[in-house]
Amino acid sequence: MVKPLASIVSAGLSKFGAREGLYTRELFVEAAQEAFEKCPELSPKRDIDGIFVGQMSESYEHQAHIAPMIADWLHLLPVPAFRSEAACTSSSVAMRCAIFAIQSGMHDIVLVGGVEKMTNLPTAAVTEILGMASDFPFEQWHGITFPGIFAMMATAHMAKYGTTEEQLAKVAVKNHENGTLNPKAHFQKNITVTDVLASRPVAWPLKLYDCSPISDGASCLVLTSPKLARKFTDTPVHVIGSAQAQDTLGLYERDDVASMNVTKLAAKEAYEMAGVQAKLIDVAEVHDCFTIAEIMAYEALGFCKPGQGGKLLDEGVTTLGGKIPVNTSGGLKAKGHPVGATGTAQACEIYLQLTGQAGKRQIKGAKIGLTQNVGGSASTGVVQIYRRGD
Amino acid sequence: MVKPLASIVSAGLSKFGAREGLYTRELFVEAAQEAFEKCPELSPKRDIDGIFVGQMSESYEHQAHIAPMIADWLHLLPVPAFRSEAACTSSSVAMRCAIFAIQSGMHDIVLVGGVEKMTNLPTAAVTEILGMASDFPFEQWHGITFPGIFAMMATAHMAKYGTTEEQLAKVAVKNHENGTLNPKAHFQKNITVTDVLASRPVAWPLKLYDCSPISDGASCLVLTSPKLARKFTDTPVHVIGSAQAQDTLGLYERDDVASMNVTKLAAKEAYEMAGVQAKLIDVAEVHDCFTIAEIMAYEALGFCKPGQGGKLLDEGVTTLGGKIPVNTSGGLKAKGHPVGATGTAQACEIYLQLTGQAGKRQIKGAKIGLTQNVGGSASTGVVQIYRRGD
Numbered sequence: 141m142v143k144p145l146a147s148i149v150s151a152g153l154s155k156f157g158a159r160e161g162l163y164t165r166e167l168f169v170e171a172a173q174e175a176f177e178k179c180p181e182l183s184p185k186r187d188i189d190g191i192f193v194g195q196m197s198e199s200y201e202h203q204a205h206i207a208p209m210i211a212d213w214l215h216l217l218p219v220p221a222f223r224s225e226a227a228c229t230s231s232s233v234a235m236r237c238a239i240f241a242i243q244s245g246m247h248d249i250v251l252v253g254g255v256e257k258m259t260n261l262p263t264a265a266v267t268e269i270l271g272m273a274s275d276f277p278f279e280q281w282h283g284i285t286f287p288g289i290f291a292m293m294a295t296a297h298m299a300k301y302g303t304t305e306e307q308l309a310k311v312a313v314k315n316h317e318n319g320t321l322n323p324k325a326h327f328q329k330n331i332t333v334t335d336v337l338a339s340r341p342v343a344w345p346l347k348l349y350d351c352s353p354i355s356d357g358a359s360c361l362v363l364t365s366p367k368l369a370r371k372f373t374d375t376p377v378h379v380i381g382s383a384q385a386q387d388t389l390g391l392y393e394r395d396d397v398a399s400m401n402v403t404k405l406a407a408k409e410a411y412e413m414a415g416v417q418a419k420l421i422d423v424a425e426v427h428d429c430f431t432i433a434e435i436m437a438y439e440a441l442g443f444c445k446p447g448q449g450g451k452l453l454d455e456g457v458t459t460l461g462g463k464i465p466v467n468t469s470g471g472l473k474a475k476g477h478p479v480g481a482t483g484t485a486q487a488c489e490i491y492l493q494l495t496g497q498a499g500k501r502q503i504k505g506a507k508i509g510l511t512q513n514v515g516g517s518a519s520t521g522v523v524q525i526y527r528r529g530d
Numbered sequence: 531m532v533k534p535l536a537s538i539v540s541a542g543l544s545k546f547g548a549r550e551g552l553y554t555r556e557l558f559v560e561a562a563q564e565a566f567e568k569c570p571e572l573s574p575k576r577d578i579d580g581i582f583v584g585q586m587s588e589s590y591e592h593q594a595h596i597a598p599m600i601a602d603w604l605h606l607l608p609v610p611a612f613r614s615e616a617a618c619t620s621s622s623v624a625m626r627c628a629i630f631a632i633q634s635g636m637h638d639i640v641l642v643g644g645v646e647k648m649t650n651l652p653t654a655a656v657t658e659i660l661g662m663a664s665d666f667p668f669e670q671w672h673g674i675t676f677p678g679i680f681a682m683m684a685t686a687h688m689a690k691y692g693t694t695e696e697q698l699a700k701v702a703v704k705n706h707e708n709g710t711l712n713p714k715a716h717f718q719k720n721i722t723v724t725d726v727l728a729s730r731p732v733a734w735p736l737k738l739y740d741c742s743p744i745s746d747g748a749s750c751l752v753l754t755s756p757k758l759a760r761k762f763t764d765t766p767v768h769v770i771g772s773a774q775a776q777d778t779l780g781l782y783e784r785d786d787v788a789s790m791n792v793t794k795l796a797a798k799e800a801y802e803m804a805g806v807q808a809k810l811i812d813v814a815e816v817h818d819c820f821t822i823a824e825i826m827a828y829e830a831l832g833f834c835k836p837g838q839g840g841k842l843l844d845e846g847v848t849t850l851g852g853k854i855p856v857n858t859s860g861g862l863k864a865k866g867h868p869v870g871a872t873g874t875a876q877a878c879e880i881y882l883q884l885t886g887q888a889g890k891r892q893i894k895g896a897k898i899g900l901t902q903n904v905g906g907s908a909s910t911g912v913v914q915i916y917r918r919g920d
Binding site: 218520 | 599
């Protein structure tokens with residue numbers, strides 16, 4: 141068995157949704173407080189020696205430089221803290237930095253998380269802010285926003301592989317169903333394929349129910365060096381693979397927009413580090429910002445051959461009872477997508493699943509988990525692999 | 531001698547100033563190109579396995595998610611890249627992450643730098659964007675911007691220690707003089723104490739010439755594991771100390787606004803790591819965003835006792851010919867302060883000084899250097915110590 145890179149000894153998630161009246165700092169504290177309460181052996185002030193926070197944008201709250209503010213609100217000053225930004229992968233990248241810090245021996249016990257407060261602004265303003273993660277002179281300037289960008293990926297996939305609108309809809313249906321079992325999810329109600337197909341078009345073939353919502357939320361993990369993990373818990377979850385790759389910021393420079401090259405590259409490296417193959421994954425959280433993205437993730441992760449993602453949905457392979465349950469949390473689609481929080485929120489779900497704390501959505505006996513997170517139009521891709529610590 | 535954390539084998543700096551017509555991506559490439567050209571043994575595509583970029587704000591260019599764009603423009607895709615943000619310490623924090631990555635063994639040869647494109651917007655817009663690094667509900671909302679925040683620190687320092695407007699002015703005069711010797715500096719002309727005192731008040735006691743300018747620019751370093759350094763250069767510069775501390779985001783929560791607690795804490799830790807004391811520092815770059823900040827930096831770094839910073843200037847201790855030359859590059863005040871670029875630009879200057887490449891501003895025989903960088907109203911503080919590799 142490979143040596144772990146770092147170990148998750150606790151995790152916390154704020155309720156996701158429209159959290160009126162709460163600032164970023166308060167949302168983050170809500171998540172951290174849960175992680176601290178679940179880990180009575182941890183004395184945050186004594187133990188935590190670094191804070192890593194992912195956040196996409198300063199624009200929602202007109203607030204940059206959030207890391208010292210969060211350290212302050214957690215009563216953890218003067219512990220070093222900083223913010224990482226890589227669009228929707230902001231907190232996955234924070235987690236990778238935390239892993240570097242732990243592997244370096246320069247930090248032992250860190251708090252890593254992500255946060256975004258989005259619902260205080262009108263939808264058009266949020267859409268514009270999100271659009272900043274695409275290329276300004278080559279994309280934004282011409283008026284395209286992310287639904288349009290992913291719609292182009294979807295039409296390319298449909299043209300190349302015959303993927304259907306019904307298959308896209310099945311991603312939303314599955315993830316909404318999982319969301320009904322997650323009390324933290326933004327949406328906790330079932331929808332049908334008919335509902336998705338009948339919802340209003342945003343950018344064809346993507347309808348409203350093909351899109352993840354605008355949500356507020358925060359997520360965090362207490363991450364330690366593997367040798368310290370047992371001091372804090374009998375059930376650590378080890379990170380055994382972590383890889384990242386980049387692609388062009390703009391779609392226009394890509395050879396193939398019907399596949400996710402960053403995920404393919406990061407998955408290959410993460411599987412090698414972890415010494416596992418796709419077929420050994422018991423549970424996965426993938427980046428379903430739009431339904432097409434989940435289908436492309438299946439293919440890039442090797443859960444199926446290129447072009448066969450829609451078929452996995454037809455066959456129910458990725459449902460709770462299927463062979464590789466995907467997005468048991470409800471995914472970005474139903475749990476919500478507070479952008480900066482998403483990366484470590486995926487890791488939180490895997491932590492819950494691998495420690496048997498996932499309640500009604502628990503996958504029995506899950507030992508190996510995976511998270512796949514992309515930023516922008518998959519210009520950044522992070523894949524991480526986790527193993528139950530026994 | 532302590533074991534180095536990482537080694538600088540090359541460095542590059544774009545010209546600082548109003549760089550009309552250049553985007554962030556192009557400024558960064560200008561800096562990286564210089565670093566690559568100065569290091570013929572380096573084959574960027576073959577060797578560089580990680581990119582760490584500091585940038586303060588997405589708002590200047592309406593462009594977030596800059597790391598993949600920079601990786602693309604450098605022809606380094608799919609190498610992992612991300613952005614760190616910690617206000618004016620954004621690239622110092624990127625450098626610390628790069629050090630973690632190298633110390634972890636997960637990266638060997640990385641490009642670390644920073645960039646900011648600021649002069650494309652009107653001054654009032656830039657001032658508002660910079661203000662985002664202060665506390666929104668407790669500071670920004672009430673209309674205060676950074677000149678006002680540092681003016682409060684200056685008046686506290688004057689009241690407590692008797693520091694004078696003339697002493698503040700001497701910081702600007704010294705740094706402008708150094709700037710005349712740096713062809714990359716934004717300002718390359720001498721000014722007098724009378725000029726500073728006669729310049730228009732921005733926030734008393736700070737006049738226009740007490741403030742660093744709004745500049746465009748980029749800086750970068752090629753950082754390797756110490757054991758690989760000699761493969762690329764006969765004159766590496768080793769990073770032997772690196773520490774970071776946080777304080778409250780808002781001034782209102784501090785016990786003492788006449789001192790820089792983050793710098794004191796980070797300096798103590800960095801000196802211990804490096805096994806050196808303040809008196810051994812041959813050359814230092816400190817964070818003179820406003821003249822008062824340089825005086826407070828002297829005190830927090832132990833270059834003099836608390837309250838004696840002004841006296842160091844009266845005695846010329848920190849001039850080029852003095853005992854501890856400070857801001858030989860011209861500092862933020864004359865070289866310019868493209869926010870995200872500043873941290874690694876300070877490291878670039880120390881690299882030049884310790885390798886004998888600083889031209890007319892060369893400090894003869896310099897062996898040990900220091901950089902001190904603060905973010906916001908010193909809510910983040912980074913201190914790093916460097917040793918000539920011989």
